[in-house]
Amino acid sequence: MPAARDFYEILGLQRNASQEDIQRAYRKLARANHPDVNKAPEAEDRFKDISEAYSVLSDPKTRRRYDAFGPDFRQVPEDVDPETWARAGAGRAGAGRGGRGSGWPGQGPSGFGEGVDIDDLLEGLFSGRSGGAGRAGPGWGPIPGADQEAELELSVEDAYRGGRKSLTVGGRRIEVRIPAGVTDGRRIRLAGQGGRGGDGAPPGDLYLIVRIAPHPRYRVEGRDIHIRLPITPWEGALGAAVAVETPGGETKVKVPPGTSSGRRLRLRGRGMPSPREGPGDLFAEIQIMVPPRPTDEERQLFEQLAAVSEFDPRRR
Structure with a gap:
């Protein structure tokens, strides 16, 4: 039976990797090896290995047990002390296999057990726990699956x-x-x-x-949704009812007269829904846009406005 692969090796990480390192490595490898993206014959098996490694190392409790007991961590009872486990494994390995090292029982160069009989080790550590049974391993009963x-x-x-x-x-x-x-x-x-x-x-x-996921139109903060609302100069100056596209469909927002760019208009209850807490709000930030290539008539009207208007936005 082939030796179990090191979950850190699968994700390309050192054993002191942070939780953020584990998450980044998983996302990168999962995207590259997902069967829907990578059609190579070995991609699906590698994706399964990556997912299993991430499921173990991303859970701090499961990771501690894996670091302590190696690939046998799922079979080792919850109340086993890692140091006792290591000492007992080293003693039995030395007596029966010519004194091979310490650490995880039967520890090889990769840091994982090689050819270790977990039932034998449990028998030596916990001979009285299984009600007099000859082997302690089965006496521990079923082991629930990991979250x-x-x-x-x-x-x-x-x-x-x-x-x-x-x-x-x-x-x-x-x-x-x-x-x-x-x-x-x-x-x-x-x-x-x-x-x-x-x-x-x-x-x-x-x-x-x-x-x-990032969206070209919406920005979500908690239950509130933020959008940019482009309007014309005359809509900002005179006021208008403007159509707004929201995730829940189109609605109307009233732009008050004299509205400038940067003003935020609040639409209560148009954010992310929540039956328990109540929906969030939608905030529309005004962005006044001018015609990029005005027609001759539009240019004349802007020139007339410039000639008669005394408004100077730079003067306070």
Whole structure:
């Protein structure tokens, strides 16, 4: 059976990598090896390896157990002390295999166990815990699956409307219901969609972290939506009712007379919806635009305005 690959090696990281380093490495590798993007025969298997490595290293608790116990971390009971584990493994390895090193039991150059019988080690450490059974490993019972995390990227429109969306996580196709008005950073829990349990134990949960993608028109802050609203000079001077495109559809905003660029108009309740907290607001920032190539008639009218107007925006 081939030796387990180092999850840090899979993501191209050092063992002291920060959580931000892990996330950046995962996003880069996942995009490059996603089966929908990379059609190479080995891409799907590599994508699964990358997803598994990220699911383990992105969870601080799971990462600590992996650092302590190596590829056997899922089989080691929760209350096992890492130092006791290492000492017992080193003693048994020295007695039975010619005194091979210390650290993880059977530790090789890569830092992972090689040819270690985990049941033997558990028997030596916990011979009395399994009710007199000859081997301690099975006596620990089923081991629940680990919780996992993945990012779910949504457009502003999809986050606003909600609905159902299909995505691939760890090589599996998953259907998820997105609540209307979901915000950036929100965690969506999918019960039983995480790592598989051992010996019939239930699987863990999958947590999807919502990331709202940049948008050419909208900027989302919490539940508020910000847009730029271009208007003509005469609409700003005289006032007007202007159509505004929002994620929920077109609406009208009243531009007061004498409105200049930079003024923000607030549309209450037109931001991201929320049944519990109430919807956010939409803020339209005025941007006065002039004709880039005025016609002869437009130029004459602007010249007439310039001749009769005493307004000087640079004079206070």
